[in-house]
Amino acid sequence: MKTTWKYSVSAVAAALVIALGGCAGGMTHQEKGTATGAVVGGVAGNVLGGGLLGTAAGAAVGGVIGHEVTKPK
Secondary structure (H helix, E strand, C coil), rough: CCCHHHHHHHHHHHHHHHHCCCCCHHHHHHHHHHHHHHHHHHHHHHCCCCHHHHHHHHHHHHHHHHHHHCCCC
């Protein structure tokens, strides 16, 4: 089970890095913050909650936090 868990977290992280790497050229500061928050939140949600629901919830919360933190003043 630990091996499967390790590979699933690594696969999710790698897929997110590849997906976001293609869009990084024309992103604003706030969009980058939102994407970064979603990636970090998704990985944290997977580690803490496990499974698809934990990952999705973590990504959603992380995206909102990243969006709000990088909001222009």
